Amino acid sequence: MGNLWQFFGLPDPEGGSQPPQQQRPAAEQQPTLEQREQIAKPLVEETQEVAPLLAPPTSWTGPVTPDGEPFHDLSSFARTTKIRPKRALRYVKPDSKYRIYTNQISERVRQGDTVIVDLRPLVHMDSHQQACRRELRTMCEQVGVAIFALDSEDKLLMIPGSDVVVERNKHELGITRLLRVE
Template identity: 55%
Template sequence: MDMGSLWNFFGLPDPEGTSPDSASPPPQAAAAQQPVSLTASQSEETLAQSPSPAPTLPVNQEPDLSRLRTPPLGWNGPVTPDGEAFHDLGVERQRRPQLPNKALRYIAPDVMKRIPTTAMLERVLQGDTAIVDLRSLVHMESHQMACRREIKHMADHARVSVFSLDSEDKLLMIPGQNVVVDMQKHELGLTPLL
């Protein structure tokens, strides 16, 4: 198997530009059909007896353009001798890292034990997911309930749901706008772990 057909076997263009149709045919094996002798005089006679065909060179033969492909529009990479686009997998290209447009925000009550629901609403509408931690309000059960109601009101205004991440409802998650939460395949709280 020659290399041209190996390249074509894998669907790649031939890097040398020769097609399997234009490859030279194997030489005639007329001398191989006659018995081989060990003396030089007989081999010279057999060479003189067998007429060798004159090699024919193609004269003004135009290449077959029907098999050539043009590179895609806007292609600025290397091109094979056949004119096809060549994808060099060894070339490393640096792309600008895209700035993330969504974030995960951790929110805890401030010094005055308040939750900034107005700023939280803006971030949730932008697509950020908020994790609200009410565990610092340990001995303030009524204040925890007031914060939960305020968070629920903010989530209703943003048209998203509030999810509890623990069994005491002290760690709450508010997904951002266009954030998908799988509610079928999750286990929340510490009870399933025990």
């Protein structure tokens, strides 16, 4: 049994200056009678039937392995036609002068983008928060979409884009459902 120093291949500082004796490799040792009996037994290999390989899909245009399977070369860099998304999720908060640009928001909402408006930076300006809410409500009425509060203080508002469906009956946002005791 070796010690920690031998494990790392270092000489033992507490032990003698003689290195530990190495055992002869297993190939040089003479096999014992028990080992000869174990070697004499023939090994039985189990073979498993290999299922026939399926041909690659007809639309496959990439390389194929020698077995006939499609090969996905992750190092090849081939661009496909870039698909530009039609809709996006936008996050808006007041700028450094605490303004919210409803004209640009209304354009994005008409294009189908969903906008999240964050009024939390206006934490000490209640009257300014109310003015921003009124302006956003007026903008939503002009565009023809509803505005939803995502938190209990009405500081995080969601304006869905045109043609975005919001289910109002069963869906509850936030943690209010977790806090409700029934």
